[in-house]
Structure formats: C-alpha cells, structure tokens
Amino acid sequence: MLEIKDVRAGYGAINVLWDVSLSVPQGQLTTIVGPNGAGKTTLLRAIMGLIPLTQGSISFEGRPLGGASTWDLLGQGIAMIPEGRMVFKDMSIEENLMLGAYPKSRRAGAKANCEKAYALFPRLKERRTQLAGTLSGGEAQMLAMGRGLMSDPHLLIIDEPSLGLAPVIVNELFDVLAQLKKEGRTIVLVEQNTHKAVGVADHVHLMQGGKIQFSQAAADVDIEALHELYFAR
Incomplete structure (x- = not known):
C-alpha cells in the first residue's frame, strides 16, 4: 500500500534520512521503533509532504506522493x-x-x-x-x-501515542490499536515502547542514525536482540 524507496530528506543543509526503504502492507500494522534522533518523525514528515525529498520516492496505492500538498493527503485517504x-x-x-x-x-x-x-x-x-x-x-x-x-x-499514521502517559492509559490506547488492527486498518506506528509496539505489530523496523537497521516480522522478533541493536550495545 505504501512504498518508500531510497529516501533521503532533512532540514535545509542537514540530511536526516539516508536511503530509507520500507513497505507497508495493506491491512497490517507496521511499527517503527528507535531512539530519539533516529529519524522516525522525520520519515513521517516526509511521507506527509511536510519536508521535501532530496532523493528517492514515496508512493501510496500505486500513486506517487512526491509534490503532493499535505492538506490534500487527507482527501487521498x-x-x-x-x-x-x-x-x-x-x-x-x-x-x-x-x-x-x-x-x-x-x-x-x-x-x-x-x-x-x-x-x-x-x-x-x-x-x-x-x-x-x-x-x-x-x-x-x-x-x-x-x-x-x-x-x-485508508492509511493511519500515528506518532508516539504513549509519550508521557500513565501506564493504564497506554494500555487503553494499545487495546484500541489492537481493535483497529483487527478491523483491517492499515497503520504505521512510531513508538518508543518496544514491548507494546512489537506486541501489537505485524512488521517491525528499527531506525538508527536515519537508516533502517533492522526489519522483521513481529512474530519472529527477539525483544532482547532488538534491544541490543536499539541501544547499540
């Protein structure tokens, strides 16, 4: 449904994303985890047309998004x-x-x-x-x-929903995400709570330094191994 290929983007002369590629399948929940400064929010801004691409392409349902205005994307789904x-x-x-x-x-x-x-x-x-x-x-x-x-x-993008919230509220929000996933929604979730994110996801991508360092089906993810990469141990 969403295809991101070899994307580079950033802010002025500062490049943040380096050759980022990933696919978001229809009807599944794809989560992107990573430490602060990894480029997760920058990637979402690039998808939404809030910052321009300097390289690569982003397409949605087979249509290129390059040059689309942010305010037009809601009408496109x-x-x-x-x-x-x-x-x-x-x-x-x-x-x-x-x-x-x-x-x-x-x-x-x-x-x-x-x-x-x-x-x-x-x-x-x-x-x-x-x-x-x-x-x-x-x-x-x-x-x-x-x-x-x-x-x-058709595509719901969510950036850090659990940030600064009490655990009981976080549990409620992730219950809702699980329900939306069950309904067949296509979701991209950026989240720092790796246990919650992996638990609700179909696919997991780890970002570090503006690059995708790890991609795997959520069912196959070893949380401890993911944390080793997450914290660059």
Missing part, C-alpha cells in the same frame, strides 16, 4: 496523528472531531464516524461539549486518535 496531540484547545471535543472530516470527500460520513470515535472512546462522548484544553494528557490523546479516524483513512 492518509491521516496522521502527530506527536504531542495538537488538539484545538479552545474548541469542544466534538468540534475537534468534526475537523477530522474537513475534506469535502469525507464530510458525508462525519456523523457516523463521530459515533464510531465515541464508541472507541466513551469518555469523549460523556464530555463532548467540554473544551479540549481542559482534558488530561490521556484524554487529549484519545481525542487526537478519534480525530484521525474521522476521515475513515
């Missing part, structure tokens, strides 16, 4: 849930959700998808009129995930 939640604090929970279905091609199903988001996160339904700025970190992450699902995306 790609949604990203960014690190740090980034909810609109002065808007209600429901208003935040409805913004996830902003493209004209996604508006017809907005009400039905809103109810699906509430079914996944009942806490949001209870507080649908509450301002997003009053939510806890865990609740804001639930809102960000619900908003990402509002366009019924």
